Amino acid sequence: MSTRQTHPAGPRPVDEDLVLRLIAAQFPRWAGLAVERYPSGGTVNAMFRLGDDMVVRLPLGEGGVQDVSTEREWLPRLAARLPTAVPEVLGHGEPAAGYPWPWSVYRWLEGENPEAGALREPLLLAGDLACFVAAMRSITLPGAPVAHRGGPLASLDASTRAAVEELRRIPEEGVDCDAVLAVWEDALSTPDRGGPPVWLHGDLMPGNLLVDRAGRLTSVIDFGCVGRGDPACDLFPAWNLLPAGAREVFREALGVDDATWNHGRARTLSQALIALPHYRGTNPAMADNARHVVRAVLGERQGR
Template sequence: MHAEELDIDAGLVRRLVAGQFPQWAGLPVEPFPSGGTVNAIFRLGDDLAVRLPRVAWGVDDVAKEHHWLPRLAPLLPAAIPTVLGLGEPAGGFPWPWYVYRWLDGVSPDPARLDDAESLAKDLAGFVAAFRRVGLPGGPVAYRQGPLSAVDAHTRTAIGELEGMIDTGAATAAWEEALRAPGWAGPPVWVHSDLMPANLLVADGRLTAVIDFATAGVGDPACDLIPAWNLLPPAARRTFRDAVEADDAMWARGRGWALSMALIQLPYYTRTNPSIAANARHVIDAVLNS
């Protein structure tokens, strides 16, 4: 997916685990297909997962998650990853890595939601609980506003998508989002990357949220993106009501969803079909809402 990413295979993971966590050395290691872009995921036995950065710009996330995940877990209504072991660089792998407890569930598919209304309420409950987190000293979230910070990248992406999407409509929708009033309240805790690939569901209900590399404090609008990347129109309204988003926050959330999708689509069209497909879904959802 990235020109500078490392080649990571099951043999490397077996050697790393055996060298640093002998208690798990005999467990089978299998690559796990993931829509993620920064980390490689391997299943370790039935109950564990190994997560390793693919690229240098994902390395600092290891220490960040190791520090914040255990502090956030008791404050949130859905399961989040539990770090069971922090690995060190070794055997030709230059960066820290980690072993997690395996979380059951599947990533939701916007085209096949079993209970979109209940899922919308579950997501709203998670977002609201995250906003209430009172942990001091939180890092600045990866997406924390204002939208003008990504204006140049978004417009560049629109230019790259000429002939693939309605770039005139996309530009108009983006400029409408830029005109929305900014967040006037104090920064609050946000996940800032609530993509379907970072959600786990079972029987139609939210069971877990993963990948907290982008989490921190900022404008809560960035956590409204599931309204367009996952939920159908009726459940979108349910979600908005439950998170109590006013017009300005909703417009900024729509802008974040659109910007992310516009930037993702040209970058991942050939390398990550699941993200590219969701980006197209988001663009359609925004331009038709």
């Protein structure tokens, strides 16, 4: 399992000893099970395997606390409505032992994160992803939160332009800043689709997807961004994961119009442009995926 990309302030160190103490005090039935930190490229949560079939997930900073309550409320209600497995909350942990935030125990989900450029069945995976996104869009549960990334595209303008200017000062990254700005400005000038908001996962990064040995999607994890918003927000896999041919399969399966596709591409690009200077020295997985997005977006625009 993995965690979503964000920019938390002041991550709090946690370790196996803390998790053992929290489990022993709050879930004595699981005391004595092995605890091992699980490596992850995410920055919002720390994760620890608990025995063979559970995982403990603890926010590293206050910015991840809302995700805990969001998942506790919505995952049980969404699970039966989705075509893939999603995390199942088994235990609601509370602040204790010097740890100041709520935390959760989940059932372990088997699988591995797909890697852009190394997909076993990209066309089939594209269909699986489209099926998941379509199922999310079809949900009609009332009382939905506002999706973390579901607001207007223009709300990302200042941060996107600032990231481009920062990348101009890092020539070794080789980003064609004028080209990415042209993509961004083209999307800003494209009118919104004008339809109602839809249910979104909101963070369909490769680290939040699990595939089996055959390369098929088995699980989607990390629903901290879930809610209703712009459907373009769940088009991220088209550029952060899928090659060109599979990208078209994904688009056709969802029936995405030109304006929504344009906005989805720009949103994915914006996320990558902001992530690259931030993570290039600290998180190789996120920086590499950001570079992949920039190449994929510019390649698509140039017809490659």
